Amino acid sequence: MKVTVVGGGLAGSEAAYALLKRGFEVVMYEMRPDKSTPAHKTGALAELVCSNSLKSELLSTASGTLKEEMKLFDSVVLRAAEGARVPCGGALGVEREIFSREVEKILSSFSGFTLVREEVTSIPEGGVTILATGPLTSEKMAAALADVTGEDYLNFFDAAAPIVTADSVDPDHSFFASRYGTGDADYLNAPMNKEEYLAFYEALTTAERAKQEVDGNYFEGCMPIEVMAEGGVDCLRFGPLRPVGLRHPVTGEKYYAVLQLRKENAAGDLYNLVGFQTGLTFPEQRRVFGLIPALREAEFVRYGVMHRNTFVNAPKVLDAEFRVKGREGVYVAGQLSGVEGYMESAMSGMIAGLSAAARLSGRAFEPFPETTVMGALTRYISTENKDFQPMNANFGILPPLEARIRDKLARKTAYAQRAIKDMTAYAARYERA
């Protein structure tokens, strides 16, 4: 049986491998090198468009745990990375040309693999298709996808504020309160005195910015915080850092500027920096936002971004197997499906491939345990969310541990151990079925 994979990036390659390994034929369409994207430079499969790091391998991180989970199903990205490894601290760094060559070599070693260098401009009818055309999906394919999903459910631009874990916000420098005491004090407030604010302002306006693709034409309400700050030193104090009506609930203290953090998930373990959409580079976000006293030790599970990014409103469009609702032979995988990051994109390709392999064999596809990073991300993309934004792997989206563990490292290790135990059992069931 033959499956069509559109896009030879990280997700498409991983989806193809999952199917080839299980005896299916795969026809992969990749439009490069004839037609490229604004970020790709070569015609290679699985080209890493920016950093050459696939992030942490440490088991005490969600990225490391995700890698261990993916290894249980065998991952072409991780196999190729092993052969292309360069020293990168606790992270998995690769020599990008060798990495891509390895991916292509592994896929091409299957007689059932056909690579067609051609742009696909419509969604194939009938059979099973995995669309993995990435954040820079070609225009014609994006239009075809919009026809299936509905215009409102396809985004072309990502303007997002950073998200931090609740327990990394310093409780001694933050307090819960709503402006003028109205509402349920849902906001976590991160105050600054005048001196702190001025230091923050200076750093913000001089920080390094990532290369922008929007040329200053920002959508209303989506202006990056660093651009807004250019309006003058007090601009932010009349905007996202407005302190009026926000006093410390115990001491009654007033502040010069206050950043509000809003709950990002129902569990309340992730917080969004309200109004802080930003195009600063990731290290600069850590440095500059870390000048706000409550955020000195903040753990960022997602950095702010302002870039072109085609992605579907996954909770509306996809089910938990990355299938398009109402078009069950069509999968959407990779960054296009509303996950964020190299490994997360590869992960969703793997899941689409595993689901297609199971279903083409006449089996149902058992949902992943929610205690795993793969299961939690899958649940995230398929759960109703009116402000849906793409998401990286992080422990904040996993259900809490049964027992509360105070020590941070021990807690993260416990998340990882639970995830790997549950995924090991799941993978054995999957391969046995």
Ligand SMILES: Cc1cc2nc3c(=O)[nH]c(=O)nc-3n(C[C@H](O)[C@H](O)[C@H](O)COP(=O)(O)OP(=O)(O)OC[C@H]3O[C@@H](n4cnc5c(N)ncnc54)[C@H](O)[C@@H]3O)c2cc1C
């Ligand atoms: C500029 C930029 C920088 C990024 N930097 C990082 C980073 O440093 N670290 C990180 O973890 N994540 C990063 N990301 C996010 C994301 O992880 C990557 O974009 C990742 O490559 C996504 O994988 P993918 O398989 O979904 O898409 P891609 O890897 O982009 O693969 C999609 C493929 O589909 C092809 N294609 C598109 N349209 C068609 C069509 N109609 N027909 C046939 N082929 C088509 C493309 O040529 C491409 O090869 C970045 C994203 C962008 C846009």
